[in-house]
Amino acid sequence: MKNKLGAIGKWLGRKLMGILKPIGSFIAKLWRHPKGRLGLIVVSVLIICAIFAPLIAPYDPYDVTERAAKGLSPSWSHLLGTTITTGQDIFSMLIYGTRVSLIVGVVTGISIAFMGAIMGIIAGYVGGAPDTIIMRVVDVMLVIPTLPLTIVLTNLFGKSYLMIIFIFVLFGWTGLARVIRSLVLVLKNANYVKAAELAGASRWHIMFKHILPGVSHLLIMNTALTCAGVMVAEAGLSFLGLGDPTAISWGKMLAEAQGGGALLFGHWWWIIAPGIGIFLAVFSFMRIGLVMEEILNPRMKQSSNVYKIFKTLNNKYIEEVFAQMDEADMLKTKKAGEEA
Amino acid sequence: MKKSYLIKRIIYAVFIFLIVMTLNFFIPRIGVSDPAERYYPPQGNMSEVEYEIIKQYTREQYGFDVSPFEQYLNYVNGLLHGDLGTSFRSGNPKVSELIGERLPWTLVLSVTNLIISLFIGLIIGTIAAWKRGRWQDTTLLNLSTISTALPAFFIALILSFYFGFELELFPAYTNPNMVAQFDWSFEAIRVVMYNAALPIISMSIGGIIGYGQGTRNAVIAVTNEDFILTARAKGLSRNQVIFKHTLRNAMLPIVTSLGMSISGLIGGAVIIEQIFNWNGMGTLFLEANNTNDYPLMMGIMLFMSSFAIVANLVTELFYSMLDPRVTVGERR
Numbered sequence: 111m112k113n114k115l116g117a118i119g120k121w122l123g124r125k126l127m128g129i130l131k132p133i134g135s136f137i138a139k140l141w142r143h144p145k146g147r148l149g150l151i152v153v154s155v156l157i158i159c160a161i162f163a164p165l166i167a168p169y170d171p172y173d174v175t176e177r178a179a180k181g182l183s184p185s186w187s188h189l190l191g192t193t194i195t196t197g198q199d200i201f202s203m204l205i206y207g208t209r210v211s212l213i214v215g216v217v218t219g220i221s222i223a224f225m226g227a228i229m230g231i232i233a234g235y236v237g238g239a240p241d242t243i244i245m246r247v248v249d250v251m252l253v254i255p256t257l258p259l260t261i262v263l264t265n266l267f268g269k270s271y272l273m274i275i276f277i278f279v280l281f282g283w284t285g286l287a288r289v290i291r292s293l294v295l296v297l298k299n300a301n302y303v304k305a306a307e308l309a310g311a312s313r314w315h316i317m318f319k320h321i322l323p324g325v326s327h328l329l330i331m332n333t334a335l336t337c338a339g340v341m342v343a344e345a346g347l348s349f350l351g352l353g354d355p356t357a358i359s360w361g362k363m364l365a366e367a368q369g370g371g372a373l374l375f376g377h378w379w380w381i382i383a384p385g386i387g388i389f390l391a392v393f394s395f396m397r398i399g400l401v402m403e404e405i406l407n408p409r410m411k412q413s414s415n416v417y418k419i420f421k422t423l424n425n426k427y428i429e430e431v432f433a434q435m436d437e438a439d440m441l442k443t444k445k446a447g448e449e450a
Numbered sequence: 451m452k453k454s455y456l457i458k459r460i461i462y463a464v465f466i467f468l469i470v471m472t473l474n475f476f477i478p479r480i481g482v483s484d485p486a487e488r489y490y491p492p493q494g495n496m497s498e499v500e501y502e503i504i505k506q507y508t509r510e511q512y513g514f515d516v517s518p519f520e521q522y523l524n525y526v527n528g529l530l531h532g533d534l535g536t537s538f539r540s541g542n543p544k545v546s547e548l549i550g551e552r553l554p555w556t557l558v559l560s561v562t563n564l565i566i567s568l569f570i571g572l573i574i575g576t577i578a579a580w581k582r583g584r585w586q587d588t589t590l591l592n593l594s595t596i597s598t599a600l601p602a603f604f605i606a607l608i609l610s611f612y613f614g615f616e617l618e619l620f621p622a623y624t625n626p627n628m629v630a631q632f633d634w635s636f637e638a639i640r641v642v643m644y645n646a647a648l649p650i651i652s653m654s655i656g657g658i659i660g661y662g663q664g665t666r667n668a669v670i671a672v673t674n675e676d677f678i679l680t681a682r683a684k685g686l687s688r689n690q691v692i693f694k695h696t697l698r699n700a701m702l703p704i705v706t707s708l709g710m711s712i713s714g715l716i717g718g719a720v721i722i723e724q725i726f727n728w729n730g731m732g733t734l735f736l737e738a739n740n741t742n743d744y745p746l747m748m749g750i751m752l753f754m755s756s757f758a759i760v761a762n763l764v765t766e767l768f769y770s771m772l773d774p775r776v777t778v779g780e781r782r
Contacts, residue, residue: 250469253758255717258751259477261739265747266480266488342601346721349603350736364607368725373611373622381611385604392599 139405140398146405149397152390160208167202171358174198183377190383195370203358204383210359211391214271214344218278219337223329225283230290231317231325235298245291248284256281257346264352271354274347278340286332290325297324327406334399338392345388360384455770463763470755475525477751478744485514485521489538489744512536512745534749538741545749548734553716555629556723556730558642560715563650567657568708574658575665582670594663597656603721606652610725613648620648623727649726653719657711664707668700675699702773709765713758 140146159166168189174196182192190200233244260277267273297303298321306316347353348361363384367373372380482488486508492501509515513524528535534545578587614622624645632638672678673696681691720732727733731750738746 246469249466250473253466253470253713253755253762254473255751255754255758257720258717258735258747258754261735262477262747262751265739265742266477338599342599345601346603349721350724364604368607373607373615376616378611381604381607385600385608388601388604389596389599393595396595396599 143401146401149394152394156208159205160212163206167205169199169202171202171206190379206358207360211341215337215341218275218340219333221279222282222336223333226286230287234291234294235317251284293325331403334395338395341392360387463759474748474752535745537746538743545746552731552734559649563653566654567661570658571661572665574662578666579669594659597659606722606725609648609652621645629729649722668703672696672699713761717754
């Protein structure tokens with residue numbers, strides 16, 4: 111019995127190390143990259159803020175009973191002052207706002223990566239009817255205006271961040287699935303996949319053991335960039351009051367600042383603070399995404415960062431990868447021909 | 451452009467429209483057995499008998515007293531006659547009329563924004579590509595990283611704060627009389643431009659930098675191509691190379707992103723419109739949402755989707771005209 115447990119423990123330990131080791135070495139690579147270090151530091155600070163918010167925040171940001179401390183200017187006791195309407199401490203709100211942004215961003219980013227990978231791989235590898243159906247769904251999703259639909263759906267099912275995450279995932283996987291699909295179409299004809307097919311491997315085995323690792327670099331990079339994009343979008347929805355009405359988020363802080371007279375009374379810090387929060391979160395995730403791309407796909411080093419995002423969104427990026435692949439193949443065949 | 455390609459794209463666009471239309475019909479009916487409950491949710495102070503009467507009235511007024519299939523047929527029939535439905539607002543105005551009233555005001559913002567972004571973006575991008583690696587180029591690169599991380603509505607709030615409230619140069623809120631009193635006189639147009647300045651600036655900062663960066667990369671990508679070298683080698687002047695060879699090919703990625711911006715022309719400014727109290731489609735949609743006005747909401751949604759479908763179609767056709775390789779690839 112004891113031996114058995116020990117064996118299970120060992121097995122689990124090995125599996126866990128198998129997962130953690132690449133993550134660890136990856137973070138180490140990010141740290142060694144001059145641009146990645148900044149992003150990594152900011153993200154770590156944000157994660158610490160989100161987890162230990164009650165310890166870091168000097169006041170309770172949900173406390174709306176401080177009638178005497180309304181609309182204070184920044185001082186040592188209130189680092190960013192207090193709100194004009196309810197006297198909440200803005201610095202504490204800023205710290206707590208990290209939670210919503212990070213949770214919505216990261217959960218959506220990872221879910222989109224899952225959805226996009228599954229759909230893209232099925233569409234690309236299986237082909238035929240599943241491919242047609244998935245690509246038609248993608249085309250329909252692309253023309254439906256996202257923001258109005260989000261407003262309608264929150265009206266139907268109630269306002270919550272779960273709903274927002276659901277809608278982001280529902281609409282976010284389409285672009286990624288397209289990109290993954292076109293990459294899978296190339297991988298499908300790679301020799302190692304052909305070899306696995308000839309050896310009698312099942313479709314699922316090939317899809318998850320051979321194709322998935324081939325597209326993983328794109329998935330990892332895309333997850334970080336989606337997180338960044340989702341954070342901006344989440345701030346916008348929260349600003350319109352479509353998030354959870356009880357939670358504190360940066361977008362909602364901006365809306366409260368606008369509605370609470372921050373503009374009128376000249377309390378610029380009330381507007382700047384959540385804006386800087388959004389900026390730092392989005393910027394650091396974007397940085398990490400771009401650095402990841404440089405690490406995972408060194409061929410792309412030359413062209414500029416924002417254009418890469420732009421192109422990823424337009425599925426142009428992948429075409430460039432293909433062009434490079436074709437070029438490499440052509441060179442190879444040329445060489446082979448010359449040698450022969 | 452091949453005719454078969456054109457017909458294929460048009461049929462496909464119609465097919466997408468049919469799906470979107472059907473979805474649009476079903477969305478208000480999700481989760482309720484009777485759509486009247488969605489149109490008039492029960493209020494706390496209402497007795498059941500009263501609510502039943504109201505529901506009965508709603509059913510009759512909005513044609514819910516027939517079977518769902520007939521409702522769908524009626525809906526499609528209405529759409530064929532250009533009828534998007536009737537709003538809940540007092541006087542029961544047609545949804546299409548309300549959209550017609552607000553659409554120009556949204557277009558004032560978004561079209562001006564698009565033109566400014568495209569024009570200045572193209573110039574900046576070409577300069578950056580020209581001065582590749584110098585300070586002009588790196589500044590644009592850094593700005594584009596920053597502007598992607600700053601939401602447009604945050605920029606709008608800052609602008610409204612600084613120029614609207616502190617300096618009082620521009621109005622921070624649009625005067626609602628502006629729409630009612632508009633009469634195409636010079637003075638009225640001036641007032642509109644004065645009011646639209648801040649929203650347009652806050653929208654176009656990101657657009658200018660985005661288009662600038664896009665142009666820069668497109669131009670540089672094309673300059674590296676062999677045919678540019680050939681053109682230079684055969685003795686064409688610099689200007690000829692730029693205008694005849696480089697820019698035409700650099701237009702391709704720009705047209706793609708332009709198509710994306712065009713499909714977002716009428717739905718893209720909801721938050722900006724809300725901040726500046728601009729009476730456009732975005733505010734109309736938010737008003738509809740606040741009053742639970744489903745016919746209006748779904749009408750706007752359908753309108754926006756159709757607009758996006760048409761814009762995508764036009765972009766694709768235009769693209770295939772610029773780059774005939776697309777039509778060839780389609781046949782494979």
